[in-house]
Amino acid sequence: MSVPQKLVVEGNDGTGKTTLVGQLAKLGFDVQDRGVPTKMTDDPDLKPRRDVLYVVLDVPVEVSQQRLARAGKSLEEQYHTIDDLTHYRARYLELLPALPHHVLLDASGTPAQMLERCLELLAGQGITPAEEKRS
DSSP states (O other): OOOOSEEEEEOOTTSSHHHHHHHHHHTTOOEEEOOHHHHHTTOTTSOOOSSEEEEEEEOOHHHHHHHHHHTTOOTTSTTTSHHHHHHHHHHHHHHGGGOSSEEEEEOOSOHHHHHHHHHHHHHHTTOOOOGGGOO
């Protein structure tokens, strides 16, 4: 079975999902921010879609919190605390074997560095932007 061309970007808050989704969409990729794996972190009985490639972003919890703080987010909010970030980071990593198609992306560094790493991973999977969106 070939790897799907649709992408779903997953990961903890503060990993850079929104930024990466915007960058990939501008390049013509069929991409969305979050999907079934986010729900699977609380309900492992859910089944992931087989028609997408899940791009799971990962950074140390401290990096997530630093990014959230820089964005003006409350670090006391649910999903932003050290305990929640630690728990959900572990859950995402535990879910990887259940995802039919996925890549794990080190989301540390600048948005440009993260995009470059992502594009390399996608190219390795044979995934390219939709032809009609290329300029």
